[in-house]
Amino acid sequence: MSQIYMDNASTTSLSKNALEAMMPFLTKEYGNPSTVYSFGRISKNAVEKARENVASAIGAMPQEIFFTASGTEADNWAIKSAAELEASKGKHIITTEIEHHAVIHTLQYLKRKGYEITYLNVDKNGRISPEQLHAAIRPDTILITIMTANNEIGTIMPIAEIGCIARERGVLFHTDAVQAAGHLPIDVTSMKVDMLSVSGHKFKGPKGTGVLYVRKGLKLPSNTHGGGQERGQRAGTENVAGIVGLAAALNEAVSNMQENNMKIKNMSNRLIEGILKIPDSQLTGDMVNRLPGIASFAFQGVEGESIVLLLDQMGICASAGSACSSGSLEPSHVLKAIGLPHVTLRGALRLSLGEDNSEEEIEIVLEKIPQIIARLRGGPSY
Numbered sequence: 001m002s003q004i005y006m007d008n009a010s011t012t013s014l015s016k017n018a019l020e021a022m023m024p025f026l027t028k029e030y031g032n033p034s035t036v037y038s039f040g041r042i043s044k045n046a047v048e049k050a051r052e053n054v055a056s057a058i059g060a061m062p063q064e065i066f067f068t069a070s071g072t073e074a075d076n077w078a079i080k081s082a083a084e085l086e087a088s089k090g091k092h093i094i095t096t097e098i099e100h101h102a103v104i105h106t107l108q109y110l111k112r113k114g115y116e117i118t119y120l121n122v123d124k125n126g127r128i129s130p131e132q133l134h135a136a137i138r139p140d141t142i143l144i145t146i147m148t149a150n151n152e153i154g155t156i157m158p159i160a161e162i163g164c165i166a167r168e169r170g171v172l173f174h175t176d177a178v179q180a181a182g183h184l185p186i187d188v189t190s191m192k193v194d195m196l197s198v199s200g201h202k203f204k205g206p207k208g209t210g211v212l213y214v215r216k217g218l219k220l221p222s223n224t225h226g227g228g229q230e231r232g233q234r235a236g237t238e239n240v241a242g243i244v245g246l247a248a249a250l251n252e253a254v255s256n257m258q259e260n261n262m263k264i265k266n267m268s269n270r271l272i273e274g275i276l277k278i279p280d281s282q283l284t285g286d287m288v289n290r291l292p293g294i295a296s297f298a299f300q301g302v303e304g305e306s307i308v309l310l311l312d313q314m315g316i317c318a319s320a321g322s323a324c325s326s327g328s329l330e331p332s333h334v335l336k337a338i339g340l341p342h343v344t345l346r347g348a349l350r351l352s353l354g355e356d357n358s359e360e361e362i363e364i365v366l367e368k369i370p371q372i373i374a375r376l377r378g379g380p381s382y
Protein backbone atom coordinates (compact mmCIF):
# COMPACT_ATOMS: atom_id res chain seq x y z
CA MET A 1 0.00 0.00 0.00
CA SER A 2 1.42 3.36 -0.91
CA GLN A 3 1.64 6.06 1.73
CA ILE A 4 -0.96 8.79 2.03
CA TYR A 5 0.65 11.95 3.40
CA MET A 6 -1.75 14.33 5.15
CA ASP A 7 0.61 16.15 7.51
CA ASN A 8 1.65 19.09 5.35
CA ALA A 9 1.36 21.56 8.25
CA SER A 10 4.14 19.59 9.90
CA THR A 11 6.37 19.55 6.86
CA THR A 12 6.11 19.22 3.10
CA SER A 13 7.95 17.33 0.41
CA LEU A 14 10.65 19.28 -1.42
CA SER A 15 9.49 20.85 -4.67
CA LYS A 16 11.20 19.48 -7.75
CA ASN A 17 11.97 23.03 -8.92
CA ALA A 18 13.50 23.90 -5.58
CA LEU A 19 15.68 20.79 -5.70
CA GLU A 20 16.82 21.63 -9.21
CA ALA A 21 17.65 25.19 -8.18
CA MET A 22 19.63 23.88 -5.20
CA MET A 23 21.61 21.15 -6.95
CA PRO A 24 24.41 23.32 -8.39
CA PHE A 25 25.08 24.76 -4.93
CA LEU A 26 25.25 21.29 -3.39
CA THR A 27 27.72 20.15 -6.02
CA LYS A 28 29.95 22.23 -8.27
CA GLU A 29 29.15 25.78 -7.08
CA TYR A 30 30.55 25.46 -3.59
CA GLY A 31 32.33 28.83 -3.39
CA ASN A 32 32.03 30.79 -0.15
CA PRO A 33 29.79 33.85 -0.74
CA SER A 34 32.11 36.00 1.40
CA THR A 35 35.13 35.58 -0.89
CA VAL A 36 36.20 38.16 -3.45
CA TYR A 37 37.02 35.87 -6.41
CA SER A 38 34.46 35.16 -9.08
CA PHE A 39 33.85 31.54 -8.00
CA GLY A 40 32.62 32.84 -4.63
CA ARG A 41 30.64 35.61 -6.33
CA ILE A 42 28.48 32.97 -7.99
CA SER A 43 27.25 31.87 -4.55
CA LYS A 44 26.94 35.46 -3.36
CA ASN A 45 24.87 36.40 -6.41
CA ALA A 46 22.61 33.39 -5.87
CA VAL A 47 21.97 34.46 -2.26
CA GLU A 48 21.20 38.04 -3.33
CA LYS A 49 18.91 36.89 -6.14
CA ALA A 50 17.07 34.70 -3.64
CA ARG A 51 16.74 37.70 -1.31
CA GLU A 52 15.18 39.75 -4.13
CA ASN A 53 12.77 36.95 -4.95
CA VAL A 54 11.69 36.43 -1.34
CA ALA A 55 11.26 40.19 -0.92
CA SER A 56 9.02 40.47 -3.98
CA ALA A 57 6.94 37.45 -2.83
CA ILE A 58 5.96 39.27 0.39
CA GLY A 59 5.94 42.88 -0.81
CA ALA A 60 9.21 43.78 0.92
CA MET A 61 12.53 45.27 -0.12
CA PRO A 62 15.59 43.00 -0.42
CA GLN A 63 17.40 44.78 2.42
CA GLU A 64 14.50 43.89 4.72
CA ILE A 65 15.06 40.13 4.27
CA PHE A 66 17.32 38.14 6.61
CA PHE A 67 17.86 34.43 6.08
CA THR A 68 17.76 32.17 9.14
CA ALA A 69 17.99 28.45 9.81
CA SER A 70 14.31 27.99 10.74
CA GLY A 71 11.02 29.64 11.54
CA THR A 72 11.88 29.03 15.19
CA GLU A 73 15.08 31.04 14.86
CA ALA A 74 13.21 33.88 13.13
CA ASP A 75 10.64 33.98 15.97
CA ASN A 76 13.35 33.93 18.66
CA TRP A 77 15.36 36.64 16.95
CA ALA A 78 12.39 38.94 16.41
CA ILE A 79 11.01 38.67 19.93
CA LYS A 80 14.26 38.81 21.88
CA SER A 81 15.47 41.70 19.72
CA ALA A 82 12.33 43.74 20.26
CA ALA A 83 12.65 43.16 23.99
CA GLU A 84 16.25 44.34 23.98
CA LEU A 85 15.63 47.29 21.65
CA GLU A 86 12.68 48.66 23.57
CA ALA A 87 13.75 47.81 27.13
CA SER A 88 14.03 51.49 28.05
CA LYS A 89 10.37 52.04 27.07
CA GLY A 90 8.98 49.11 29.06
CA LYS A 91 8.81 45.37 29.56
CA HIS A 92 5.25 44.47 28.58
CA ILE A 93 4.54 42.14 25.64
CA ILE A 94 1.18 41.09 24.21
CA THR A 95 0.54 37.77 22.52
CA THR A 96 -2.26 35.18 22.26
CA GLU A 97 -2.91 31.91 24.03
CA ILE A 98 -2.51 29.90 20.84
CA GLU A 99 0.96 30.79 19.54
CA HIS A 100 3.46 28.14 18.49
CA HIS A 101 5.97 27.04 21.12
CA ALA A 102 8.69 28.92 19.21
CA VAL A 103 6.93 32.09 20.39
CA ILE A 104 5.51 30.91 23.73
CA HIS A 105 8.77 29.45 25.02
CA THR A 106 10.70 32.56 23.93
CA LEU A 107 8.22 34.68 25.88
CA GLN A 108 8.53 32.39 28.89
CA TYR A 109 12.29 32.93 28.72
CA LEU A 110 11.74 36.70 28.69
CA LYS A 111 9.34 36.42 31.61
CA ARG A 112 12.14 34.85 33.63
CA LYS A 113 14.21 37.95 32.72
CA GLY A 114 11.56 40.26 34.19
CA TYR A 115 9.24 40.92 31.22
CA GLU A 116 5.48 40.81 31.69
CA ILE A 117 3.43 38.87 29.15
CA THR A 118 -0.28 39.32 28.44
CA TYR A 119 -1.88 36.34 26.69
CA LEU A 120 -5.04 37.45 24.89
CA ASN A 121 -7.92 34.95 25.11
CA VAL A 122 -9.23 33.60 21.85
CA ASP A 123 -12.86 32.85 21.03
CA LYS A 124 -14.14 29.34 20.29
CA ASN A 125 -12.86 29.66 16.71
CA GLY A 126 -9.38 30.71 17.83
CA ARG A 127 -9.58 34.42 16.99
CA ILE A 128 -8.88 37.49 19.05
CA SER A 129 -10.82 40.70 18.60
CA PRO A 130 -9.17 44.03 17.78
CA GLU A 131 -11.01 45.56 20.78
CA GLN A 132 -9.29 43.13 23.14
CA LEU A 133 -5.94 44.15 21.75
CA HIS A 134 -6.73 47.86 22.10
CA ALA A 135 -7.65 47.35 25.73
CA ALA A 136 -4.50 45.36 26.52
CA ILE A 137 -2.02 47.97 25.24
CA ARG A 138 -0.33 49.98 28.01
CA PRO A 139 2.23 52.79 27.97
CA ASP A 140 4.96 50.21 28.70
CA THR A 141 3.88 47.76 25.94
CA ILE A 142 6.84 47.18 23.65
CA LEU A 143 5.77 44.34 21.40
CA ILE A 144 2.70 42.61 20.00
CA THR A 145 3.44 39.13 18.64
CA ILE A 146 0.45 37.39 17.08
CA MET A 147 0.56 34.58 14.54
CA THR A 148 -0.90 35.03 11.06
CA ALA A 149 -2.49 31.57 11.05
CA ASN A 150 -2.53 28.77 13.60
CA ASN A 151 -0.73 25.50 12.96
CA GLU A 152 -3.16 23.20 14.79
CA ILE A 153 -6.59 24.51 13.86
CA GLY A 154 -5.76 26.66 10.83
CA THR A 155 -7.48 29.80 12.14
CA ILE A 156 -6.40 33.02 10.41
CA MET A 157 -6.07 36.05 12.69
CA PRO A 158 -7.32 39.55 11.75
CA ILE A 159 -3.73 40.56 11.01
CA ALA A 160 -4.29 43.78 9.06
CA GLU A 161 -6.49 45.16 11.86
CA ILE A 162 -3.92 44.13 14.45
CA GLY A 163 -1.22 45.84 12.38
CA CYS A 164 -3.27 49.07 12.22
CA ILE A 165 -3.73 49.12 15.97
CA ALA A 166 -0.05 48.42 16.64
CA ARG A 167 1.06 51.20 14.30
CA GLU A 168 -1.51 53.66 15.66
CA ARG A 169 -0.42 52.97 19.23
CA GLY A 170 3.30 53.00 18.40
CA VAL A 171 4.01 49.39 19.40
CA LEU A 172 6.25 47.02 17.42
CA PHE A 173 4.34 44.19 15.75
CA HIS A 174 5.75 40.76 14.91
CA THR A 175 3.78 37.99 13.24
CA ASP A 176 4.70 34.34 12.95
CA ALA A 177 3.61 33.69 9.35
CA VAL A 178 5.17 30.23 9.21
CA GLN A 179 1.89 28.48 8.35
CA ALA A 180 0.66 31.28 6.12
CA ALA A 181 3.58 32.05 3.81
CA GLY A 182 3.18 30.31 0.47
CA HIS A 183 -0.45 29.49 1.30
CA LEU A 184 -2.04 32.91 1.82
CA PRO A 185 -1.14 36.20 0.14
CA ILE A 186 1.41 38.04 2.29
CA ASP A 187 2.02 41.75 1.89
CA VAL A 188 4.08 43.26 4.67
CA THR A 189 2.96 46.80 3.83
CA SER A 190 -0.78 46.24 4.05
CA MET A 191 -0.29 43.97 7.08
CA LYS A 192 1.61 46.83 8.76
CA VAL A 193 4.05 44.41 10.36
CA ASP A 194 7.49 45.33 11.63
CA MET A 195 8.79 41.76 11.67
CA LEU A 196 7.49 38.57 10.07
CA SER A 197 8.75 34.98 10.33
CA VAL A 198 8.76 32.41 7.52
CA SER A 199 9.92 28.78 7.35
CA GLY A 200 11.03 27.11 4.11
CA HIS A 201 9.81 23.57 4.75
CA LYS A 202 6.15 24.55 5.11
CA PHE A 203 5.84 25.42 1.40
CA LYS A 204 7.97 22.71 -0.24
CA GLY A 205 11.27 24.37 0.45
CA PRO A 206 14.13 22.65 2.27
CA LYS A 207 14.09 22.01 6.02
CA GLY A 208 16.38 24.12 8.20
CA THR A 209 15.72 27.34 6.30
CA GLY A 210 13.80 30.45 7.30
CA VAL A 211 13.40 34.16 6.84
CA LEU A 212 12.92 37.08 9.16
CA TYR A 213 11.49 40.17 7.50
CA VAL A 214 12.54 43.32 9.38
CA ARG A 215 10.99 46.63 8.34
CA LYS A 216 13.47 49.16 6.99
CA GLY A 217 14.55 51.56 9.70
CA LEU A 218 14.30 48.97 12.46
CA LYS A 219 17.78 47.79 13.34
CA LEU A 220 17.73 44.60 15.36
CA PRO A 221 20.60 43.57 17.59
CA SER A 222 22.76 40.94 15.86
CA ASN A 223 21.46 37.43 16.22
CA THR A 224 24.92 35.90 16.03
CA HIS A 225 28.31 37.58 16.19
CA GLY A 226 31.23 36.81 13.95
CA GLY A 227 31.49 37.47 10.23
CA GLY A 228 29.69 40.11 8.22
CA GLN A 229 27.03 37.87 6.69
CA GLU A 230 23.44 39.15 6.50
CA ARG A 231 24.82 42.68 6.79
CA GLY A 232 26.55 41.76 10.01
CA GLN A 233 23.32 40.87 11.78
CA ARG A 234 23.48 37.11 11.49
CA ALA A 235 27.06 35.98 11.29
CA GLY A 236 27.80 32.53 9.89
CA THR A 237 28.48 31.22 6.39
CA GLU A 238 25.23 31.13 4.49
CA ASN A 239 23.33 27.93 3.67
CA VAL A 240 23.50 28.88 0.00
CA ALA A 241 21.64 25.84 -1.37
CA GLY A 242 18.98 26.14 1.35
CA ILE A 243 18.45 29.85 0.68
CA VAL A 244 18.18 29.26 -3.07
CA GLY A 245 15.74 26.37 -2.48
CA LEU A 246 13.58 28.41 -0.10
CA ALA A 247 13.30 31.26 -2.60
CA ALA A 248 12.49 28.92 -5.50
CA ALA A 249 9.81 27.11 -3.48
CA LEU A 250 8.26 30.36 -2.24
CA ASN A 251 8.10 31.81 -5.75
CA GLU A 252 6.51 28.64 -7.03
CA ALA A 253 3.99 28.53 -4.18
CA VAL A 254 3.04 32.18 -4.69
CA SER A 255 2.68 31.78 -8.49
CA ASN A 256 0.46 28.70 -8.10
CA MET A 257 -1.34 29.78 -4.96
CA GLN A 258 -4.77 30.42 -6.43
CA GLU A 259 -4.88 27.20 -8.40
CA ASN A 260 -3.42 25.10 -5.57
CA ASN A 261 -5.73 26.58 -2.98
CA MET A 262 -8.80 25.91 -5.08
CA LYS A 263 -7.86 22.25 -5.38
CA ILE A 264 -6.86 21.96 -1.72
CA LYS A 265 -9.99 23.74 -0.49
CA ASN A 266 -12.24 21.39 -2.47
CA MET A 267 -10.49 18.39 -0.99
CA SER A 268 -10.58 19.68 2.58
CA ASN A 269 -14.27 20.63 2.24
CA ARG A 270 -15.03 17.07 1.18
CA LEU A 271 -12.97 15.75 4.08
CA ILE A 272 -14.73 18.00 6.58
CA GLU A 273 -18.18 17.12 5.26
CA GLY A 274 -17.41 13.37 5.41
CA ILE A 275 -15.78 13.35 8.83
CA LEU A 276 -18.48 15.43 10.48
CA LYS A 277 -20.91 12.58 9.74
CA ILE A 278 -19.16 10.62 12.49
CA PRO A 279 -21.21 10.94 15.70
CA ASP A 280 -19.76 13.20 18.40
CA SER A 281 -17.23 14.80 16.13
CA GLN A 282 -16.59 18.48 15.55
CA LEU A 283 -14.49 20.73 13.39
CA THR A 284 -12.01 22.81 15.36
CA GLY A 285 -11.04 26.32 14.29
CA ASP A 286 -12.86 28.91 12.25
CA MET A 287 -15.17 27.72 9.47
CA VAL A 288 -14.45 30.78 7.30
CA ASN A 289 -11.13 32.28 8.37
CA ARG A 290 -9.03 29.14 8.01
CA LEU A 291 -6.04 27.93 6.06
CA PRO A 292 -7.32 25.99 3.05
CA GLY A 293 -5.27 22.89 3.82
CA ILE A 294 -5.99 22.34 7.51
CA ALA A 295 -8.90 20.08 8.39
CA SER A 296 -8.83 19.68 12.16
CA PHE A 297 -11.26 17.76 14.30
CA ALA A 298 -12.03 16.64 17.81
CA PHE A 299 -13.78 13.38 18.64
CA GLN A 300 -15.43 12.60 21.92
CA GLY A 301 -14.15 9.69 23.96
CA VAL A 302 -11.05 8.76 21.92
CA GLU A 303 -7.36 9.63 22.10
CA GLY A 304 -5.97 11.56 19.13
CA GLU A 305 -2.68 9.64 19.44
CA SER A 306 -4.51 6.32 19.07
CA ILE A 307 -6.19 7.54 15.88
CA VAL A 308 -2.81 8.62 14.51
CA LEU A 309 -1.21 5.26 15.36
CA LEU A 310 -4.00 3.29 13.70
CA LEU A 311 -3.88 5.55 10.63
CA ASP A 312 -0.15 4.93 10.52
CA GLN A 313 -0.77 1.18 10.37
CA MET A 314 -2.84 1.89 7.27
CA GLY A 315 -0.08 3.98 5.71
CA ILE A 316 -1.71 7.34 6.45
CA CYS A 317 0.35 10.17 8.01
CA ALA A 318 -1.63 12.62 10.15
CA SER A 319 -1.16 14.29 13.49
CA ALA A 320 -3.00 14.70 16.78
CA GLY A 321 -3.54 17.95 18.55
CA SER A 322 -1.59 17.12 21.66
CA ALA A 323 2.08 16.98 22.40
CA CYS A 324 3.47 14.00 24.23
CA SER A 325 5.82 15.10 26.97
CA SER A 326 7.64 12.84 29.43
CA GLY A 327 5.22 9.98 29.00
CA SER A 328 2.13 11.99 29.96
CA LEU A 329 -0.21 13.17 27.26
CA GLU A 330 -0.72 16.87 27.82
CA PRO A 331 -3.74 18.23 25.93
CA SER A 332 -2.83 20.92 23.43
CA HIS A 333 -2.72 24.51 24.73
CA VAL A 334 -4.53 25.58 21.56
CA LEU A 335 -7.48 23.25 22.08
CA LYS A 336 -7.68 24.23 25.74
CA ALA A 337 -7.69 27.90 24.71
CA ILE A 338 -10.65 27.47 22.34
CA GLY A 339 -12.53 25.90 25.23
CA LEU A 340 -12.97 22.33 24.00
CA PRO A 341 -14.81 20.35 26.67
CA HIS A 342 -12.86 17.78 28.66
CA VAL A 343 -14.43 14.81 26.85
CA THR A 344 -13.07 15.93 23.46
CA LEU A 345 -9.84 17.64 24.51
CA ARG A 346 -7.71 14.56 23.93
CA GLY A 347 -9.45 13.43 20.78
CA ALA A 348 -7.90 15.83 18.29
CA LEU A 349 -6.90 14.95 14.76
CA ARG A 350 -5.31 17.24 12.18
CA LEU A 351 -5.27 16.32 8.52
CA SER A 352 -3.29 18.89 6.58
CA LEU A 353 -3.48 18.74 2.82
CA GLY A 354 -1.18 19.89 0.06
CA GLU A 355 -1.45 20.11 -3.70
CA ASP A 356 0.01 16.62 -4.06
CA ASN A 357 -2.97 15.00 -2.36
CA SER A 358 -5.69 13.52 -4.53
CA GLU A 359 -9.44 13.04 -4.32
CA GLU A 360 -8.88 9.27 -4.25
CA GLU A 361 -6.77 9.68 -1.12
CA ILE A 362 -9.54 11.72 0.50
CA GLU A 363 -12.02 8.92 -0.19
CA ILE A 364 -9.68 6.31 1.31
CA VAL A 365 -9.20 8.41 4.44
CA LEU A 366 -12.97 8.96 4.67
CA GLU A 367 -13.48 5.22 4.62
CA LYS A 368 -10.81 4.48 7.24
CA ILE A 369 -11.42 7.14 9.87
CA PRO A 370 -15.00 6.16 10.80
CA GLN A 371 -13.79 2.56 11.21
CA ILE A 372 -10.96 3.67 13.47
CA ILE A 373 -13.19 5.85 15.63
CA ALA A 374 -15.77 3.06 15.98
CA ARG A 375 -13.03 0.60 16.94
CA LEU A 376 -11.54 2.97 19.51
CA ARG A 377 -14.96 3.62 20.98
CA GLY A 378 -15.35 -0.10 21.49
CA GLY A 379 -17.70 -0.69 18.59
CA PRO A 380 -17.28 -3.43 15.99
CA SER A 381 -13.68 -3.89 14.82
CA TYR A 382 -12.96 -4.06 11.12
Ligand SMILES: Cc1ncc(COP(=O)(O)O)c(C=O)c1O
Residues within 6 Å of the ligand: 009, 010, 069, 070, 071, 072, 073, 075, 100, 102, 147, 149, 150, 151, 176, 178, 179, 199, 200, 201, 208, 209, 210
Ligand atom coordinates in the same frame (compact mmCIF):
# COMPACT_ATOMS: atom_id res chain seq x y z
C1 LIG B 1 3.25 28.52 13.48
C2 LIG B 1 4.63 27.94 13.51
N1 LIG B 1 5.65 28.70 13.94
C3 LIG B 1 6.91 28.25 13.97
C4 LIG B 1 7.21 26.97 13.57
C5 LIG B 1 8.63 26.51 13.61
O1 LIG B 1 9.19 26.48 12.33
P1 LIG B 1 10.51 25.62 12.05
O2 LIG B 1 10.08 24.19 11.97
O3 LIG B 1 11.06 26.13 10.76
O4 LIG B 1 11.44 25.87 13.19
C6 LIG B 1 6.19 26.12 13.14
C7 LIG B 1 6.46 24.73 12.75
O5 LIG B 1 5.61 23.87 12.90
C8 LIG B 1 4.85 26.64 13.09
O6 LIG B 1 3.84 25.89 12.65
